[in-house]
Amino acid sequence: xxxxxxxxxxxxxxxxxxxxxxxxxxxxxxxxxxxxxxxxxxxxxxxxxxxxxxxxxxxxxxxxxxxxxxxxxxxxxxxxxxxxxxxxxxxxxxxxxxxxxxxxxxxxxxxxxxxxxxxxxxxxxxxxxxxxxxxxxxxxxxxxxxxxxxxxxxxxxxxxxxxxxxxxxxxxxxxxxxxxxxxxxxxxxxxxxxxxxxxxxxxxxxxxxxxxxxxxxxxxxxxxxxxxxxxxxxxxxxxxxxxxxxxxxxxxxxxxxxxxxxxxxxxxxxxxxxxxxxxxxxxxxxxxxxxxxxxxxxxxxxxxxxxxxxxxxxxxxxxxxxxxxxxxxxxxxxxxxxxxxxxxxxxxxxxxxxxxxxxxxxxxxxxxxxxxxxxxxxxxxxxxxxxx
Amino acid sequence: xxxxxxxxxxxxxxxxxxxxxxxxxxxxxxxxxxxxxxxxxxxxxxxxxxxxxxxxxxxxxxxxxxxxxxxxxxxxxxxxxxxxxxxxxxxxxxxxxxxxxxxxxxxxxxxxxxxxxxxxxxxxxxxxxxxxxxxxxxxxxxxxxxxxxxxxxxxxxxxxxxxxxxxxxxxxxxxxxxxxxxxxxxxxxxxxxxxxxxxxxxxxxxxxxxxxxxxxxxxxxxxxxxxxxxxxxxxxxxxxxxxxxxxxxxxxxxxxxxxxxxxxxxxxxxxxxxxxxxxxxxxxxxxxxxxxxxxxxxxxxxxxxxxxxxxxxxxxxxxxxxxxxxxxxxxxxxxxx
Numbered sequence: 001x002x003x004x005x006x007x008x009x010x011x012x013x014x015x016x017x018x019x020x021x022x023x024x025x026x027x028x029x030x031x032x033x034x035x036x037x038x039x040x041x042x043x044x045x046x047x048x049x050x051x052x053x054x055x056x057x058x059x060x061x062x063x064x065x066x067x068x069x070x071x072x073x074x075x076x077x078x079x080x081x082x083x084x085x086x087x088x089x090x091x092x093x094x095x096x097x098x099x100x101x102x103x104x105x106x107x108x109x110x111x112x113x114x115x116x117x118x119x120x121x122x123x124x125x126x127x128x129x130x131x132x133x134x135x136x137x138x139x140x141x142x143x144x145x146x147x148x149x150x151x152x153x154x155x156x157x158x159x160x161x162x163x164x165x166x167x168x169x170x171x172x173x174x175x176x177x178x179x180x181x182x183x184x185x186x187x188x189x190x191x192x193x194x195x196x197x198x199x200x201x202x203x204x205x206x207x208x209x210x211x212x213x214x215x216x217x218x219x220x221x222x223x224x225x226x227x228x229x230x231x232x233x234x235x236x237x238x239x240x241x242x243x244x245x246x247x248x249x250x251x252x253x254x255x256x257x258x259x260x261x262x263x264x265x266x267x268x269x270x271x272x273x274x275x276x277x278x279x280x281x282x283x284x285x286x287x288x289x290x291x292x293x294x295x296x297x298x299x300x301x302x303x304x305x306x307x308x309x310x311x312x313x314x315x316x317x318x319x320x321x322x323x324x325x326x327x328x329x330x331x332x333x334x335x336x337x338x339x340x341x342x343x344x345x346x347x348x349x350x351x352x353x354x355x356x357x358x359x360x361x362x363x364x365x366x367x368x369x370x371x372x373x374x375x376x377x378x379x380x381x382x383x384x385x386x387x388x
Numbered sequence: 389x390x391x392x393x394x395x396x397x398x399x400x401x402x403x404x405x406x407x408x409x410x411x412x413x414x415x416x417x418x419x420x421x422x423x424x425x426x427x428x429x430x431x432x433x434x435x436x437x438x439x440x441x442x443x444x445x446x447x448x449x450x451x452x453x454x455x456x457x458x459x460x461x462x463x464x465x466x467x468x469x470x471x472x473x474x475x476x477x478x479x480x481x482x483x484x485x486x487x488x489x490x491x492x493x494x495x496x497x498x499x500x501x502x503x504x505x506x507x508x509x510x511x512x513x514x515x516x517x518x519x520x521x522x523x524x525x526x527x528x529x530x531x532x533x534x535x536x537x538x539x540x541x542x543x544x545x546x547x548x549x550x551x552x553x554x555x556x557x558x559x560x561x562x563x564x565x566x567x568x569x570x571x572x573x574x575x576x577x578x579x580x581x582x583x584x585x586x587x588x589x590x591x592x593x594x595x596x597x598x599x600x601x602x603x604x605x606x607x608x609x610x611x612x613x614x615x616x617x618x619x620x621x622x623x624x625x626x627x628x629x630x631x632x633x634x635x636x637x638x639x640x641x642x643x644x645x646x647x648x649x650x651x652x653x654x655x656x657x658x659x660x661x662x663x664x665x666x667x668x669x670x671x672x673x674x675x676x677x678x679x680x681x682x683x684x685x686x687x688x689x690x691x692x693x694x695x696x697x698x699x700x701x702x703x704x705x706x707x708x709x710x711x712x713x714x715x716x717x718x719x720x721x722x723x724x725x
Contacts, residue, residue, distance in 0.1 A: 123684060124680050125680065127683070145722060
């Protein structure tokens with residue numbers, strides 16, 4: 001029996017998956033575990049591996065198509081195996097030109113137009129204008145010599161296209177938009193803010209970076225460890241509002257907000273309270289890198305219980321974040337900067353940072369939030385107990 | 389001084405021939421170190437009658453008929469320039485530049501540099517270019533690109549009486565060797581010339597006609613080809629800008645590029661042979677500095693890459709015409725006929 005390559009369900013409520021691209025082509029020999037295709041769910045882009053050894057055949061899904069989960073999109077044929085009858089018909093009778101355009105072909109080429117093939121003919125001016133107008137040159141129709149896109153084509157197509165100029169909004173972006181809107185609408189937010197002395201945090205990082213294996217530790221890593229420790233003491237902040245009741249979580253999973261080219265995504269360091277700093281740093285580095293490369297797996301973005309959003313590297317002093325539902329709290333971290341503070345009644349220069357916590361008031365009240373912030377502040381300002 | 393004329397009381401209509409004559413007379417009058425030397429420049433007043441009357445006013449010691457030896461008079465002129473004179477050497481046909489290349493390229497262009505700046509060569513060479521005069525392959529070439537290629541030489545390509553006068557006067561006053569090419573078919577072209585001490589600075593292009601849709605960069609007599617094409621295209625509702633560099637060395641890149649950026653389409657027209665010519669340099673400047681503003685490839689027209697034929701029918705086919713420039717403009721606009 002040929003082995004089916006199916007569109008998998010990667011999320012609980014997922015109904016379709018988008019086939020981003022085929023990594024292997026019809027007729028390619030594939031080994032079990034080798035990436036076959038790339039699919040996009042509402043959260044992530046994932047490579048789907050070959051389910052068996054053999055030859056890839058009977059491809060029935062085109063790149064860019066949304067496919068119901070569970071549907072077979074191709075087969076892996078072992079030696080001597082043929083495609084199942086229903087798929088084999090058009091392939092076995094290529095002379096019948098009535099075969100639909102999406103029917104699989106046997107020559108190994110995809111039936112879709114290769115978007116990365118020939119360069120689109122467009123004048124330099126048209127390309128510049130398209131870029132300035134936020135249009136993709138590939139989406140424009142040219143009326144110049146040989147169908148080249150000229151400036152007039154960009155201008156002509158820009159006006160009606162303005163509203164739909166970004167039809168390429170990714171699923172990940174739509175998901176983010178929906179979730180932010182839902183959180184801002186449904187979650188009663190409140191915010192607590194505090195300026196912290198980062199002297200010890202800085203020295204902790206500087207010291208730890210000298211240790212082999214810790215060279216790449218960042219402030220974010222330290223904050224993951226600090227937050228995880230604070231969450232152990234304040235399980236309420238780690239809880240969630242579900243079905244009209246507060247529900248505590250079994251584990252402490254700290255998410256990191258990462259801005260990628262196409263969306264904001266929050267990969268999660270699972271069990272952060274049980275991980276040693278080195279493991280936290282490794283995990284965070286790996287997650288961020290894969291987030292930027294669109295290589296996150298669904299599990300990487302699931303089950304977060306608390307989120308850290310750090311905009312310090314962008315020079316932000318302080319900001320308020322939107323709670324990442326169904327979590328109860330998110331920490332917004334500003335930049336560390338030498339500032340003048342009062343120390344023992346005298347002005348002194350200290351590296352400080354302003355952190356702001358956003359809470360879901362259904363789960364955490366002001367007093368509990370303040371106690372959590374106090375614990376967090378104490379750990380940031382004197383992390384000695386956490387330094388191992 | 390490369391400033392516009394200080395006293396402009398008005399303008400008179402002159403031919404290019406009259407404008408050149410005036411420029412020389414004014415400079416001969418103004419500066420006793422200026423003199424003319426060349427074949428048939430005195431009594432004959434030049435085959436094109438450009439110099440008529442000069443010998444009468446300035447005498448045979450300042451308007452000197454020379455033997456037929458281009459290399460000799462150019463070398464003489466260069467020596468005089470180095471030792472304090474401002475000679476204007478007349479090379480009757482631009483084709484004879486071949487005979488003076490050592491004096492011009494190896495000596496005149498280099499002497500200021502190789503003397504560490506202690507010597508100057510304020511030498512002006514007046515010569516001609518252009519076909520269509522039924523002069524045959526050895527008297528019809530436009531060799532200005534040869535000279536423009538050499539650092540140390542300046543090259544003027546006047547297209548109007550005003551520019552012919554103003555550029556020549558600036559050339560004579562310039563401390564560097566300058567080669568002024570006059571189109572031999574244009575001496576009777578008329579135009580207004582400002583009164584007074586009219587100077588045109590070297591290195592300043594002139595927009596001869598403003599337009600929005602296509603830029604035609606044209607030199608010398610090709611400016612008139614471009615203007616004629618522009619008039620033709622205007623009837624089709626196409627607005628052509630005509631830019632005249634006036635000097636190709638030094639070159640006013642900024643004006644050329646600004647026009648290219650404005651219209652997004654450029655045609656270069658120059659009467660030198662099309663391959664490896666001035667048109668290639670001008671097109672390259674546009675490609676380099678206006679690339680992201682171009683809506684079509686830069687096109688160029690030069691003389692065909694053949695010896696200029698003596699046969700009138702054939703000769704007229706070798707040089708750019710208003711019709712061909714207009715056709716090219718329409719093609720660039722996607723409105724090919």
